[in-house]
Amino acid sequence: MALIERLEKTTDATHWCGQIPMNYVYTAGRAGELFFKTLKEKGEFVGARCNDCGIVYLPPRIHCERCFSNIEGNNVKVPNKGTVHTFTVCHENYEEKAKEAPSIVAMIRMEGAAGGLVHWIRKCEPEECTIGMEVKAVLKPEKNREGSILDIDYFEPIKK
Numbered sequence: 001m002a003l004i005e006r007l008e009k010t011t012d013a014t015h016w017c018g019q020i021p022m023n024y025v026y027t028a029g030r031a032g033e034l035f036f037k038t039l040k041e042k043g044e045f046v047g048a049r050c051n052d053c054g055i056v057y058l059p060p061r062i063h064c065e066r067c068f069s070n071i072e073g074n075n076v077k078v079p080n081k082g083t084v085h086t087f088t089v090c091h092e093n094y095e096e097k098a099k100e101a102p103s104i105v106a107m108i109r110m111e112g113a114a115g116g117l118v119h120w121i122r123k124c125e126p127e128e129c130t131i132g133m134e135v136k137a138v139l140k141p142e143k144n145r146e147g148s149i150l151d152i153d154y155f156e157p158i159k160k
């Protein structure tokens with residue numbers, strides 16, 4: 001498009017359609033590595049506590065996000081349960097094809113920790129899932145864990 005041409009549609013100036021292939025590797029960092037290693041080897045959740053603020057971060061951080069204190073090494077065990085902060089029910093897969101059965105993806109606030117984990121909720125019908133529902137993590141068997149978030153197989157409701 002030449003500079004003297006007049007735009008008919010605003011999208012002409014803001015984008016053009018196409019695809020950009022992107023490959024990337026996510027690095028968890030020192031604190032994240034500890035989180036995944038502990039999950040894999042011990043089947044436990046480790047967070048980091050800021051002794052100045054009293055906040056426990058999960059996944060752990062090396063610096064407090066509120067006061068910037070160095071909190072690396074202030075590791076604390078976090079229970080494997082939490083509450084549903086928010087959730088969505090997925091009826092289609094990544095290829096926009098209808099799934100055989102809907103799945104639930106939730107943001108879960110782990111007990112005693114700030115932050116949270118995004119994961120599947122299973123053993124729960126979509127209409128049964130509620131914000132505030134208590135859930136616990138179900139881990140893969142130790143021999144199948146690889147040091148990833150998928151070492152958590154899913155979360156399930158805590159039956160009372």
Ligand SMILES: [Zn+2]
Pocket residue numbers: 050051052053054055064065066067068069
């Ligand atoms: Zn702090």
